[in-house]
Amino acid sequence: MARVVIFGSLRAFTNGEGEMEIDAQTTRELLRKLATLHPALAETIEAGVSLAIDGEVFKEAWFTPISAESEVVVMPLMVGG
Template sequence: MVKVKLWGTLGQLADGQSEVEVDAKTFKEMLDRLTEMHPGLAPYIARGVSMALDGVIYRESWFQEIKPDSEVVLMPFMKGG
């Protein structure tokens, strides 16, 4: 199981939880489990989200491995420029 911190409005869409546990080993598995557990997250995940994994931000790195002791933060995708 991986503890995932939900940043910003994502927590509100997961029944008000700011942290959830999911059984996942990759970024893609984590997103799939989250949408199964909390369907309200699905539209945000479909638009794009980023994951901070042990301090490094990933986007669309579907097969990025997540270890059970990793620090994971899921956040809405932010554009910069």
């Protein structure tokens, strides 16, 4: 199962829980399970989040594969200039 790290202020929507394990093959599946696990986070996920999978940052890429050994950091959606 992938190790999911909820970063910083997003923990306010997971009752302070910062790390959890989720069984998912893709980012979409992971986000769906995360929203079910923590409904308060669903609005943020729906609005968009960025994910760092083993150090690589992805933005709203639903079908990015996730392995059982992956570390997935969930962050607010990043925007540029």
